[in-house]
Amino acid sequence: RSYSKLLIVTTLSGGGLVAYSDKPQKTKKKVLVLGSGWAGTSFLKDLDISSYDVQLVSPRNYFAFTPLLPSVTCGSVEARSIVEPVRNILHKTNGQIQFWEAECLKIDAPNRKVFCHSNIQQLAGSNHFSLDYDFLVIAVGSQVNTFDTPGVLEHCHFLKEVEDAQRIRRTVIDCFEKAVLPDLTEEERRINLHFVIVGGGPTGIEFAAELHDFVHEDLVKIYPSVKDLVKISVIQSGDHILNTFDERISSFAEQKFQRDGIEVLTGQRVISISEKFISMKAKSTGNEVSIPHGMVVWSTGVGTRPVIKDFMEQIGQGDRRALATDEWLRVKGGDGVYALGDCSTVDQRKVMEDISSIFEAADADNSGTLTIKEFEAVVGDIITRYPQVELYLKSMHLADVMDLLKDSEGNGKDEVNIEGFKRALSHVDSQLKSLPATAQVAAQQGAYLSRCFNRMDLSKEHPEGPRRFRTGGRHEFLPFRYRHLGSFAPLGGEQAAAELPGDWVSMGHSTQWLWYSVYASKQVSWRTRLLVVGDWSRRFIFGRDSSR
Template sequence: MRVTTLFQTSFQSEISCGSVSLYVVLADAGQEVGSGTLLAADSQDPLQKKKKKIVILGTGWGGISFLKTLDCKLFDVQIVSPRNYFVFTPLLPSVTVGTVEARSVTEPIRRIIRKKDAEFHEAECIKIDPENKQVICKDVSELDFERKPEFALDYDYLVIAVGATSNTFGTKGVDEYCHFLKDVEDAEKIREQVVDIFETASLPHLSPEVRRNLLSFVVVGGGPTGVEFSAELHDLVHEDLLCLYPHLKDNVTITLVQSGDHILNTFDKRISQFAEKKFQRDGVHVKIGCRVLEVTNKHIRFKSKDTGQLVDVPYGMIVWSTGIRTRPVITDFMKQIRQENRRVLATDEWLRVKNCEGVYALGDCASVEQRKIVEDIADLFKVADKDNDGYLTAAEFVSTMEGVRVRYPQIDLYMNHNHLKGVIGLLDEAMNAGDQGTTKLDLEHFSAAISKVDSLMKCMPATAQVAAQQGTYLAHSFNHSAQGKPAEGPLRIREQGHHRFHPFCYKHLGSFAPLGGETAAAELPGDWVSIGRSTMWLWYSVYASKQVSWRTRALVMFDWTKRFIFGRDSSRM
């Protein structure tokens, strides 16, 4: 089997896969040129038999879903992460209050790779050196022994999936005084501090004012994490802690500060309204349209956008959950590859980092720069107009659009959004675009119809779902190449043939917002909205099924049962 497509920018290697030798050429990333290609041959050169080295940075959703799908026998795989476990992050708000235990939402990486041919290094990548195709790592051990803490790993392909840190938007005092909620340690610190606050507020020598201030919990950020944490905290306080600390009943306040006009503003309006009403009933103070100006050791100060009023709220604990920021190692890497003016690392639709050969990025540390269809419209018209008569027939339009709808995922989004019945619907719209309608499309009509499609392009959200889908997608591409399978991508517009792979296309499977008191809201595909107790049961079943292993699945389900029977634990540890 031999695939002959070969690009100038490609580089060669051979992969030994069991007894079969595959001669592989993985394409390099020009914007449009390469989407990866491969040349398989029964080469007998033993020097070429070495497996290609893949280094994966990060063991979050992106890294792990890549790793789980990758056929590790085909590559020399090394994973680097300062955490030796994967965290099921959607359950972190539950960990903060003990609804589930920290160890129930984590799975050791070495269990995941136990039957895979891969090596794990518990270290932090402190520098990416694309010039020498190396990453410099530093061990994160707390052990006191003599060693050089840094070491280098060579790579042929680098998969960056290091995620992001919390964004403070430069607000004074946030790093010093606020909790974040990105990792298991954060969740456990919050859990300990909540109990610390209740115990300290119970001491006999405090003034009523100090007691009230201590029991003032502030959550900044009205997104899904902030809202879920507020709901979990409210449940913890009202279902468990107030039974154990009844003397503090009238002193607890929970305040949720949101800069936007509504909480959960990425969700359907019905959900955000429901959430706001539920919080109002529950006594959670929701401050919308408020921007936090600073945090001191005594209070958090925010400003109402509408009234301009400054409000100082004393607090016992603040949880900051407003967005994400690029990690320093990525910022440094971006400078090296002339991406310094961007907010996050840019990749193309094949997840290849722009301006950098052999490096892929996925998850929260990167964003996919989707290609606008208008940029290619003239070429597209040329390809479609097979008879070169300056007009597209219905057949020409349909066959071309069917061929490229995978390349430009916005086409499908547009068709779904406008309830069009496939490409034919799009054609109808294009035909009827002018005043009179037409039976043949010229470039002008074509452009007018197609350019609207780009309006529905949007950045992918920074969620576990995106990262996981990207990881699986990328691993499929790697496996596909290494196994020497033929090109599977869409039609090339500016060149001959097909792209090596489909570009990455995100499929939104819906999102949940647990709102406390056994109530959840869900936005499901097809604009379905579901709110209530049954949605909470849906949430339980989806989250149980999405667990990374049978072990964590069993543990999480046991934790839920335990919580129902015994309540949440309030030991301070």
């Protein structure tokens, strides 16, 4: 509803601009974007750069399609096929966005400045520079979380960047080459071929499945002498793998892995890693064991980057775990600063915090009570502002909520007072969930923020619209709302599991085909789409390339 209204306003003001085009041009505000990943590129793709002076800083001059990174580890897809040069993406917008290949080292919020460092070896000039901004959009993503486990940084592989995936691919082959060298005992060959994955989340599980396929479809043919010595183990601290997914998916995955001979060790916490051993402790019994490994891939959780930690200290968020924004993605305590994607978390407002003002706004005649009609209307209205209301109504029909309004004798009432109103909504906030660190969230936040930026002038000129909902007298744009479109878990052997909206779960070979088509369609350009589909076809026909 509000969007169609907005469209009309935009058209009208656009017309106005033509008439007054000889008015002096105001200087454009500087927008500085940090990061060229999912959130950053999605923001830039839709940003109307005619009204801003836009700069992008990222240490990588490409966008990486991370969902296909596990496929790169075993050569099912080539690294080059899943990256798109940033300059290609920016070029579409007439080349008016300036790109600097550098890492932001420090954000100086009071002076609206960032300090950057370029890693490129330079013959002349300094590698350090600073940039000013009016609006800062932080989209630097996350880094690996080692939970301070000793030895992880030194002896584990990660699966976060394209380089990581390429390194894993080389190391897997190295392990096989090492295992077939002469003069090794069988035990030594076994150790070289023991692949350990720490973390039973979607990335770790997909990698384990991918590695299993690579070994059993391709490598056994080239290294037949050691084919029975290979072992893949997944260590998971929780009781089940894929525990963020539906139970049916998690047990389907566990059963499939059992059939495939992939060892799943649950309820184990890794306590240290050395070059040759990985030590873990059973959470229930406290028993510690050390097992020898040939290679470890560490794939657990996400952590905060140092530049963000430092910034959080500056703005009084030092005691928090992730950079907090409000639902309009504005950093709390940071003036003109926005954050999106994995580096940030949206602090969602609780209905109960605002309950009195919601009630007052709904009670138009100030009678102290709401009619049932008014009650229904206000619930319909606050759904847009408080996403938890929708989840609550999903788990419970409005009619049941209305039941809560009945008095102790079970009689329905015509009017609701504030106490009844509070009672009816008292469980709503239990539905609050923090958003997952996924590409889906990051991309939707980028697209949302670009819409806000494209209409920033409009919202200043028309503070009463396009949003009408009021809390404490504020007039705002609609807050960010995440729409979950479903998630996939590829499980190897041309099988996958998917969790789709509406509690729909699908598993097996057909789901893998759904996965192929979804990921082909999600590619950022026709170039990468062709490359990825080409890689898949090549793999079907010739198998994976197993050269180092």
